[in-house]
Amino acid sequence: MVSFNGRSIVSIRDMSHDDLIKVVETTKRVKHGELSGFLKGKTVATLFFEPSTRTRLSFESAVFKSGGSVFGIANPKASSQSKGESFADSIRTVSGYCDVLVIRHPVEGAARMASELSSTPVINAGDGANQHPTQTFLDLFTINESFGRLENLKIGMMGDLKYGRTVHSLAHALALFGNELTFISPPSLQMPENILKELDDRNVKYKSVADLEDAENCDLDILYVTRIQKERFGDPQEYEKVAGIYRITQETIRLLGEGIRVMHPLPRVDEIAEEIDSMPNAIYFTQAHNGIPTRQALLGLVTGGLD
Amino acid sequence: MARTYKVYSIEDGTVIDHIPTPLALKVIRILGLENEGIMTIGIGFNSEKHPRGKDILKIENRELSHEETNKIALIAPDATINIIKNGKVAEKRQITLPSEVRDILSCPNPNCATNKLGARKHFVLENKGTVTYRCRYCERATVVNADMLTKK
Numbered sequence: 069m070v071s072f073n074g075r076s077i078v079s080i081r082d083m084s085h086d087d088l089i090k091v092v093e094t095t096k097r098v099k100h101g102e103l104s105g106f107l108k109g110k111t112v113a114t115l116f117f118e119p120s121t122r123t124r125l126s127f128e129s130a131v132f133k134s135g136g137s138v139f140g141i142a143n144p145k146a147s148s149q150s151k152g153e154s155f156a157d158s159i160r161t162v163s164g165y166c167d168v169l170v171i172r173h174p175v176e177g178a179a180r181m182a183s184e185l186s187s188t189p190v191i192n193a194g195d196g197a198n199q200h201p202t203q204t205f206l207d208l209f210t211i212n213e214s215f216g217r218l219e220n221l222k223i224g225m226m227g228d229l230k231y232g233r234t235v236h237s238l239a240h241a242l243a244l245f246g247n248e249l250t251f252i253s254p255p256s257l258q259m260p261e262n263i264l265k266e267l268d269d270r271n272v273k274y275k276s277v278a279d280l281e282d283a284e285n286c287d288l289d290i291l292y293v294t295r296i297q298k299e300r301f302g303d304p305q306e307y308e309k310v311a312g313i314y315r316i317t318q319e320t321i322r323l324l325g326e327g328i329r330v331m332h333p334l335p336r337v338d339e340i341a342e343e344i345d346s347m348p349n350a351i352y353f354t355q356a357h358n359g360i361p362t363r364q365a366l367l368g369l370v371t372g373g374l375d
Numbered sequence: 376m377a378r379t380y381k382v383y384s385i386e387d388g389t390v391i392d393h394i395p396t397p398l399a400l401k402v403i404r405i406l407g408l409e410n411e412g413i414m415t416i417g418i419g420f421n422s423e424k425h426p427r428g429k430d431i432l433k434i435e436n437r438e439l440s441h442e443e444t445n446k447i448a449l450i451a452p453d454a455t456i457n458i459i460k461n462g463k464v465a466e467k468r469q470i471t472l473p474s475e476v477r478d479i480l481s482c483p484n485p486n487c488a489t490n491k492l493g494a495r496k497h498f499v500l501e502n503k504g505t506v507t508y509r510c511r512y513c514e515r516a517t518v519v520n521a522d523m524l525t526k527k
């Protein structure tokens with residue numbers, strides 16, 4: 069029996085197949101209103117060493133909805149950090165004030181380090197380019213909600229696959245279930261070699277293509293779109309060209325099949341045309357809303373409010 | 376001038392052979408023996424395996440543990456270990472890559488908690504064949520090379 073009581077949520081790499089199922093199932097019960105008030109008497113601290121209003125509000129909302137209380141240090145650098153208090157001391161101190169610590173930090177591995185220093189469980193809300201596990205959990209929940217399963221799906225991932233931590237973690241998680249993956253990206257933003265190597269080690273079926281048209285015959289169930297950042301291109305003209313190619317319109321939906329579901333971690337710029345928003349294919353807003361029950365479930369599980 | 380293996384023998388201690396030239400000093404660093412005891416270092420002996428030659432290290436009056444000698448595999452996987460007692464070879468030892476490595480390797484990622492926040496350096500073995508280790512903190516996988524050895 070999987071138990072999360074007292075456990076930190078640092079990386080998808082720490083999660084087994086059963087762990088992922090457990091979180092998805094618990095999220096489902098939270099979303100359907102079967103579980104409530106499970107953070108009563110619990111205090112959550114949010115420690116954001118870099119701003120991410122969206123993620124912070126999502127956590128705070130999750131705490132309130134579950135009956136807990138939350139305090140945040142929006143910019144720890146401005147307070148104790150500037151007085152020379154080390155990161156380690158901040159974690160040791162704040163963990164004594166709360167039942168669970170939610171941390172976001174620009175340095176990769178900061179959440180792992182915090183989990184080793186903290187007297188209470190730590191939830192990683194993003195550590196640089198490394199991990200953002202609650203995003204992966206809400207992605208998995210959304211897939212399961214749409215298809216009723218997490219295995220035997222054909223999933224396309226499109227956009228910046230080189231630097232996008234979201235797609236790295238999601239590919240890692242989906243690899244535990246037996247799915248077929250198609251990577252669609254410009255050659256300069258392909259899935260990194262070491263991630264492909266890991267998929268090989270797990271005998272995951274995947275292929276990489278440069279054009280959306282090449283994905284036409286893949287019979288995809290899901291297309292997971294990520295933003296291509298301008299900063300990745302030295303030449304602005306090159307960026308415009310690439311951004312124009314990797315853009316989802318009604319025409320793309322027709323091409324890829326009417327049954328396809330489109331996901332996106334948001335915020336988007338213009339990689340998905342607004343005309344898609346009202347179509348049944350668009351599930352990215354539902355996906356974003358699922359962040360709340362997912363974070364409720366995780367907070368409940370690690371504090372022992374849920375089991 | 377090429378010359379075959381001939382370094383004077385020791386009575387008690389550990390002999391590390393087949394270190395590819397010029398890694399003998401790095402092996403000493405991996406073992407943390409820079410300021411300890413008596414050592415004889417031979418550099419550039421003929422070797423069939425290593426075209427640039429091999430180094431030999433003799434550490435007197437010290438029997439290295441398996442944990443210590445396995446660290447040598449990080450940069451010299453073909454090295455062989457002989458434990459010498461009373462002038463005789465008491466143990467011939469193979470080395471295998473350690474499953475975890477603390478302190479002695481630096482993470483090449485400048486934005487890693489080990490480089491930015493003072494987290495203790497810690498790698499976990501990912502792939503034996505390619506000598507790839509994954510950083511416990513930033514989770515990046517790296518093929519180990521001698522440049523990753525921490526400077527003392």
Ligand SMILES: [Zn+2]
Pocket residue numbers: 177482483484487488489510511512513514515
């Ligand atoms: Zn690292």
